[in-house]
Amino acid sequence: MNKRQLLVIGNGMVGQRFLEELVELEHDFEVTVFCEESRPAYDRVQLSAWFSGATADDLALGSVEFFEQHGISFLCSEAVVAIDRGARVVTGSNGTQYSYDALVLATGSYPFVPPIEGSDREACHVYRTIDDLVAIKASADTSRRGVVVGGGLLGLEAAKALKDLGLETHVIEFAPRLMAMQLDASGGEMLRSKISALGVTVHTGKATQRIEDGSSHRHRLVFAEGELETDLVLFSAGIRPRDQLARECGLEIGERGGVVVDNQCRTSDPAIFAIGEVALWQNRIYGLVAPGYDMARKLAAQLCGDLTAAFTGADMSTKLKLLGVEVGSIGMAQGGAPEYRVCSIEDAGSGVYKKLVLSEDGKRLVGAVLVGDTSDYDALLQYVLNALELPESPISLIAPASGEKPMLGVDALPASAQICSCNNVSKGEICSAISAGCTTIGALKKETRASSTCGGCATLVKQVLDAELKSQGIEINNDLCEHFAYTRQGLYHLVRVHGIRSFAELLSQHGHGKGCDICKPAVASILASCWNDYVLDPRHVGLQDTNDNFLANLQKDGSYSVVPRVPGGEITPTKLLVLAQVAQKYDLYTKITGGQRIDLFGARVDQLPAIWRDLVDAGFESGHAYGKSLRTVKSCVGSSWCRYGVQDSVSMAIYVEERYRGLRSPHKLKMAVSGCTRECAEAQSKDVGIIATEQGWNLYVCGNGGMRPRHAELFASDLDDQTLIRYIDRLLMFYIQTADRLQRTSVWRDNMEGGLAYLQDVIINDVLGIADELESQMQSVIDTYVCEWKRTIEDPVALKRFRPFLNDDQPDEQIVYVRERGQKRPARADEKSPADVLETV
Amino acid sequence: MQNSTQWVEIGALDDLIPGTGAAVRVEGKQIAVFRTDDGLFALDNRDPFSDANVLSRGLTGDIAGRLVVASPVYKQHFCLKTGECLEDDQQKVQSYPVVERDGRVFVAAVGEA
Missing domain, CATH: 3.30.413.10 (Sulfite Reductase Hemoprotein, domain 1)
Structure with a gap:
């Protein structure tokens, strides 16, 4: 039976996420992807990073290896020019036809360029693709001043790019304030003053009428009132869904554009789906990536048979840094209904503005605006999303840190509360992972993916973890061991700050008892990191763990292996010969390590000094294979x-x-x-x-x-x-x-x-x-x-410890070897009976 | 019991670095002697978990009030006084009498019960 054909048009962030979600599930599709750009998907959210040093590779999300690994046909630089819904066939830009059983439109959006005369002049750009960035950079090389038309979220990102390129930067906004979609008037004003202080000139309430030749710069922007000269123009006045293909094949399109989809992301044709910025859900286009990812996840699940998977809208709250200024917008940020109550604080000195929008009875939070300080964002978002009851004095939630800020008890959050929005992880999922044994942040991240993308919810995840451990009766004890009520970091600082040079000194001042095999090696390591004293010094020798103790690696039979340093894995034939001679002389089992060195096994403790004398004489140093x-x-x-x-x-x-x-x-x-x-x-x-x-x-x-x-x-x-x-x-x-x-x-x-x-x-x-x-x-x-082995072989006191017995120079007769493939190996118990012993060292 | 003990001199106290152990041979037996702030102790040198003669090379210390040495191979703890294994009550190593006289150390190869 032929596999079902699934075609995906578009390989942007959402299109790529859809493929990633799909390959995680069991599916029986043969997948073909059309990518109009010359490279697979990349991170458009981070575009401005390209100007501060990130390469196209750094931004990449998709890769040829990904497609190969999952058997996906990836058609690079190929657009789709037509969809024949009757025949279920699409035509690619090179004329080839592809039939489909299911078709996904992930064509995204294009930047809207306002109908302004002269908008097609040279050095007038949009800001959407890496190719756009290349063109902007080329223009910037011959420019002194740049103007961004559009003071929304993307426009301010673009302004950062121009600033990073070293241009005198201006932002023109048609609306009376910046980020009109997310902020209220006061928030917009605070953002404006902060951005102006950074050297970006903001012009609000300006409608550009035409662009013409400038006198001191390349262009002149003419407004209804006034004008501004510039060398470069960047349009960032919003996006429009790329619904052309859908229009031409007769799919239902919204009044103001966008392919109409239902909760299953299905268009008016049941074989065709749309996700991301091209999709119009309940008369809304979502211009953020998180809702697009959610659509991608739900559609993938649904195509793989999960009929309950549905996209049911997304929260548009955002927290971001624009030109270094923290901005957050939650829920009904602009007030909305007249019955809502508002409380706010504004501190022009520190440039912080915070506003809460409360329900009529003042008991619930319905929205918030944060400019200049978003540290309260996570807590406030939880209040809104989970309709939590507010504390008596809601303003205390945003008041400057006074130590009296009511903590949002994570206990108050319902299990369904979303903690990590990037990966859609709920409190309930985190709690069950904790019950299943993930008791560290690291383990939780691996298990649930929470906090593994942007990291913004890390504090919240930690709070959930601590609260959950506490409620499960697991005490969080970070003490190193019973002898020190400190973490390793705490001990490090004590050693460093108080200049402590020995374990005895540290124990008497900051610990109790006698120490153990946990704290002694840990402190030995700290002392060595800080002061680099000789590890076999009588003060330190009793602290060293198994391998450090004799500067070699203990093996199962009580013998040791020896690894000389071979820096970078480069070794002369002469030195290689020395290693061979030493191995032969002491009959050492010889093996090449994964780290481009040579490991010599089967040395008794009493042989180590002699072996190292030979090695040091030939110019070898300790390889520290025994050390942390x-x-x-x-x-x-x-x-x-x-x-x-x-x-x-x-x-x-x-x-x-x-x-x-x-x-x-x-x-x-x-x-x-x-x-x-x-x-x-x-x-x-x-x-x-x-x-x-x-x-x-x-x-x-x-x-x-x-x-x-x-x-x-x-x-x-x-x-x-x-x-x-x-x-x-x-x-x-x-x-x-x-x-x-x-x-x-x-x-x-x-x-x-x-x-x-x-x-x-x-x-x-x-x-x-x-x-x-x-x-x-x-x-x-x-x-x-100092090479520890060079020092040791010259130190009679240290060498004493390498005698096989304090009162006898006969080596341990119970270390027994047999030969295998031309070399020795430790005898197994059944091989040690006298009749089978082939050789006693 | 100590009256009937055959003491064997194994070396000078100064040959033992405080906080460490050393292997000695007494009447053919391999014995680990430890010097701690709480005095001298002697156990079998053989670690029952690895069957290697290595206990003298273990780290000494105390766990919940008991003086112990940790095997350098798989890290089980043995009580320096009794030879009991703290992790596994089925395992035990022999302990031996050890004394210091005038800077010399003596071990008796007779096991203490």
Whole structure:
């Protein structure tokens, strides 16, 4: 039987989300996607980021790999020119015909350009696609001043783009205030004054009549009253649904445009569906992405047989940052009905305006406006969405922080309350995940996807988590162990601030009891991160965990493995020969590691010093495979040899490995450097991944492989060598300072409130003002590096501990090996009976 | 009981770093000797969970008031005084008498019950 044909016209944000939702479900469609643009879907919401450094790749949402992986035919640069509903056939722009059983219109919208004479002159643009951005940038290169026509949400985004391009920026708005759709008069005025203070000139109540030749600039905009000269014009005066195809094939269209759909996103033809900004639901076009995503989700479910899936409207509340100014609008922001009551506060000094719209009896909140400070947004939104009863004095909800602000008890929220709007996760779903064992933010994010997109609901998710744990009688105890009533971060600060140099000192001043195998290694690691003293110093040796204790990796039979450092995985034949000779001399089982090094197994504790004397003599250093510290920096061969390499990845890897070798941290650290975007070093699976670009290096952070693989995230792009190293210095030291014991960077990042953006703020923008301190702390660790093994083999006191027995030099006779594939391996219990022993070491 | 004990000198107290253990051989037995702030202790060096002779290399400390060593292999805790395993009451290692006289350490290879 032939599969049913599903055609999707349009690969914008909503079209792409529809495909993602569809492939998550069991479906039996053969899917074909028409994409008129020359690239798969990208994030239009973040368009202005392109001007501040993000590349088209960074904005990408869809990818050729996605389509291939899911068997979707992706027709790039191909539009649809006609739909024949009778024959159920569409015609593509290259003339090919495609038949369908179901057809999805996800054609989106186009920017509305007001009918103004001269609007088609050169350097007059719209702001919708990446191609538009390329054209805007080209025009901006020959411009000094730019004007945005339209002072709505998108217009202000576009104004940021012009400002980032270095143009003197003006905004022209026809209405008497900015963001007329979302704000009231006072809110609009406050926004205007804040934006003006940032150097953007705002002109409201201006209707542009024509654009003509300017005298000091390229154009002159002529208004009903007055005029303004400019070199570049950006139209951002709203959107119109792209319903042309639907009109031509006779589908029902709304009076003011838009393809009419029902709750199932079905058009007047039952085989054709429309989602996103082209769809007109109950006479409304939703110009935000979240409702579009909701339509995509519901339609995918419905096509896969869930007949109950229905789109039932969306809340249009928004919270965003425009030109750095926080703006929030909830529900009936503009008051609406006359019986509503209003209370507001306005502080011109700090530039904050907040308004609440209350029901007639004053008991419910129906809307709110926030300008300059949106910290109350989440709580207020919950009051509106769940019709919660307000506290006695509602104004206290928005009053400046006085410590008396009534907390919105998450207990008051019904289970159906939506906590994460990006991924539509309710309080009930979060609570059941908690009951099922997700007791950390990280685990909750993975399980429910809550707070994993924009992160705006992180505080709320944490509150739900804490409240739920409390109500389930689970006490939240972040103490390191019974000996210290502090978190690891707390202990780190005590050590740093009070200059504590030993465990005994820390325990007597801030702990109790004698310590244990939890706190001792944790404190040893903190002491090493702060002061970098010799780990086998008599003060510290009793603190070291299994492997650090003898500077080697303990194996199941009590023997150890040895991993010398091979920086960047580069090794001369001579040194390789040394490793082979050492392995032969001590009969060590030899294996290549995943980190481009060589692991030598089966060394008894008493053999370690001799092995290392040979290795150190040949120029090897400790590889710290035994430590919670930097392991390897893997690299590809890079531009020295590779036909495709664009940077010298090996030199960078060696530099980085030698810079951070020996650095003790809350958990092991792995890094990699790739010499081009093909990423042969697999840097995106590392704590720190560095990938070469034509311009420099892209830095990826907080990835790992292992039990719970996590891709690293792009942290910063096209960095020069110095900036790259500076960011890594800061990042690692910040991690060392704030992470929990044995917490990899991935989990640390997942649990971080504010997510990647916060981390970028701390590391790149230095919002905490600690960057210099972090760098100098790192520098002192680097400056005090000593190879632990070189030091140990020269230290008679330390060497004493490596004797097999205090009173006897005969090695442990119970370490027994058999041979397999030409090498030794530990004998199993059944192989240890005297008759079977092939060899006793 | 100690009257009938055969004491074997295993070395100087100074050879034991405070807070750590060391392996010794007494009458063919591998024994782990620990030096703590609360005195000396001796247990079998063999960890019953891994069957490796490693307890002398474990971390010492206290858990809920009991002095313990943690096996470096799978991290079970053994009471330094009795050899009992805190995680598994089916497992126990032998403990031995150990004393210090004039800076020298003596162990008796006779198990304490």
